[in-house]
């Protein structure tokens with residue numbers, strides 16, 4: 001297990017709770033507060049939880065998984081037309097071996113040490129069309145960190161309806177994330193609208209992932225190395241095939257198996273920093289040992305790239321000073337992306 005001077009990246013418990021989000025949209029504050037309490041417990045103890053009754057239609061999720069399977073079954077030379085290395089902004093297709101494990105804060109991995117991961121991915125980022133709060137005249141903000149726009153969508157002849165389906169999913173996921181930031185604010189003892197001014201054009205990204213079955217039975221090639229996510233939190237849709245594991249403080253990897261009708265939520269570095277690591281940005285990894293193809297679709301919710309992440313004063317004491325000096329969300333994400341993708345040097 002990686003050395004750790006605190007337990008903020010390790011789950012206390014193997015039990016990943018299932019939280020019913022029905023009251024997320026309740027008009028009653030006491031019901032939203034009760035939900036916030038359950039979320040607080042999950043974020044401070046595990047850093048991971050499942051959500052049910054989240055409001056994203058099952059049919060849409062199912063169709064998007066079909067679209068992902070179709071994309072990855074395209075010939076390699078067709079997928080390479082959308083190669084991530086063509087993009088200045090980390091958008092597009094990353095073939096097997098195109099990405100490297102960066103490790104964790106306490107246990108970083110250099111490019112020389114990192115092995116080839118058995119996964120391929122297709123990455124996209126925020127667009128106005130994904131944002132239900134934006135009208136037709138809206139445009140992207142100044143791109144100080146080189147992270148807004150420039151998605152490399154597959155063309156319509158190759159994959160009809162793919163772009164529309166993915167954008168439709170992002171609209172629903174982004175709406176859900178904004179609502180969840182309200183409940184996170186309540187959980188942290190803040191006004192429900194505390195984060196609203198930091199999520200006008202939020203730094204969201206999403207990716208489709210494909211983890212092939214192990215090529216040599218009995219030999220395990222890692223699908224995605226141990227890491228924490230970088231933004232505020234992640235909403236993950238996994239297919240019926242297990243593979244996601246989270247690290248607990250006994251140094252044991254605990255499976256987070258797919259549960260029908262749920263999505264997985266995990267806290268990431270920026271929200272963890274805001275709380276002085278009270279909310280855990282828990283280390284996780286993926287190994288596909290199932291013998292089947294595995295697909296997953298994470299949606300990474302980050303705040304505006306020019307938002308400042310500064311530890312909330314209420315989570316500091318003289319014995320527990322801020323874990324980091326303030327930084328811009330875009331700075332952090334860009335640095336992490338530059339390390340993870342081969343072919344980018346910052």
Ligand SMILES: O=C(O)CCC(=O)C(=O)O
Pocket residue numbers: 209224229236238243244284285286295296297298
């Ligand atoms: O594929 C999964 O289940 C998890 C993916 C993940 O952790 C990530 O993309 O950051």
Ligand SMILES: [Fe+2]
Pocket residue numbers: 227228229284
């Ligand atoms: Fe992750």
